[in-house]
Amino acid sequence: MLRVDVLLLDLVIVLGAARLLGLLAKRVGQPPVIGEIVAGILLGPTLLGPWIGDDLFGPDMRPALSALADVGLILFMFVVGLELDQKLVRGKGKVAASISVGSTVVPFVLGVLLALTLADEHAHGRTLAFVLFLGAAMSATAFPVLARILTDRGMQRTMIGGLALASAAVIDVLAWTVLAVVVAIAGTEAATGQWQILLAVPYVALMFFVVRPLLARLVPAFERAGRITPGLLSIVLLGLLTSAWATEWMHIHFIFGAFLFGAVMPRAGAEKLNHQILERLEQLAVLLLLPMFFVVSGLNVNLRTLTVGSFGVLAAILAVAIGGKLAGSYLGARLRRLPGRQASALAILLNTRGLTEIVILTVGLQKGVLDGELYSLMVLMALLTTAMTGPLLRRVYPDRRVARDIAEAARVTLDGTTSYRVLVVIPGDPLDAGPLAWLAASLASARTPSEVVLGHLQPYPAGRLEVGTGLSSELAGMTETLGALEALAAGVRGRGPEARVVSRFSADVAAELPGLAESARPDVVVLARDTPGLDRVVAEATCRTVTVLPGTYEMTGPVAVHPGQDDAAAHIALQLALATGRPLVVLGRGRGAALAQRLARLGVETTSADEAPSGALVVAAAGAAAPSGAHLLVRAEQDADPVDWAAVTPSKVGG
Known part of the structure; x- marks a missing residue:
């Protein structure tokens, strides 16, 4: 019988343990998700079970905790679908395709071969679903955790970071597709007469061709209100839960309905809407429900039942998972003529499994494709492959090479021409920068050829969440900012000069701004008087600087x-x-x-x-x-001619 007092105590313990171990993981340079999963393992039968774990997290409590965890998983998968952005692969299609195919096919094939050797003991009569599932689990990459690792090192600005994100996005789509097939097969193996699964393809078509245009109507309603109202958010949540219910009813899994609903959310002109939706959902999902999911996942791990033979299976799993990912990603990168060190760094990054792997394993456990022992071993593999990413990456690709790549990326982006170049430093909110962009365009339009570089450093949000989803709020904010910057750039182009946008996150805007000015190699820098680090930029600039004082743009005379x-x-x-x-x-x-x-x-x-x-x-x-x-x-510039x-x-x- 469910006891509410025990349930509330469980929530206190789960949240406290998840928060504490998540912070400890972050302190040692690991993603918080690792600490949250370890918290679940420690609270489960592995450590506390024989003493107090069975009383606190016993059979009566598990259904309620699992229900909360499932709601968190629905919200997470919606965010994954919402953040699915085809712009990640734009301009990187061939290279990303080669890397993602190698990073998916090689571990998948090796996983299938390993599964065939384990099928007699662990398949329990469901060989086809088991074999395909293990292959899919071996080929997964955790896009959200990867994004956080790249951002923490500043590598999202580099060619390697862009390729890693693009490849991981493709791998994610492939992994979820294979998983959907596996779940469908598992459903048909488990019972007969499940005709609902035949509705999956029509349902996908309905979502894209009917629901998507209907959701696009949310954008003008949001613009009229100027904010995300309770009514608009209720529509999104009702649609999300209905989509999750529909795919669960079809005997696929509710995660695919949640993911699909996020994927069909409007994109064009909806940056602010999606950003505010993410802000609302993250407060609930990140602080309460996702940690609950991670801890419940850990509660299902029982390391006490492992035998000496289990560790042999674990060694084989690690060899296939790590070897397959590293070899497949490396070969795919080398086929596109990437240098060896860069190919190695990409392979290490794509070996990150983390949160995505845990979701896949949880689905396998719920559908009966994995037994308890193999689930425990696969969770250990997910933790180890994620934990090894940071240290290995620093060894293969140290910080000095990252700094060099960042500078080189800026030069490659900006040095396409020898035109007269005006760099305008955009303040925190690009919406207030129209007059600055006008001034820069005016200066540039007097020369031919010319271009305006819109430089923008976006500070990390104060007190940002340790987001289990990786970068949801920051990427949404950056997307909104880039939209505003591109609007400014369009205005500049309308006056004649070319316009380029350089925008990135910054831990210290004042300290990094001189480096941005130097890497752009401008002829003139335009910046407002209240720009952070103004004096240092002016003092160190090797070009002419124009400092704009308040009250300039009301001037209409000569x-x-x-x-x-x-x-x-x-x-x-x-x-x-x-x-x-x-x-x-x-x-x-x-x-x-x-x-x-x-x-x-x-x-x-x-x-x-x-x-x-x-x-x-x-x-x-x-x-x-x-x-x-x-x-x-x-x-004037230093040593001016x-x-x-x-x-x-x-x-x-x-x-």
């Missing part, structure tokens, strides 16, 4: 310039005047008059004045003598 000891400020002012069609006014006597005469000889009409006209955009040389009324402060006035088209300015 461009006025206070010339300094060099011509940098005057050059920037001339570019702006040419690009915007505004009159150019040179301020001050002496040096100002001389500058006006020089520009006149170039065919540029200017006027002179002692004070800036009303509404003028005032450009001044940076320094102690900069006038208080300036809007843009320009500092004389200004090449002819590089700016000597069009008529004035009128």
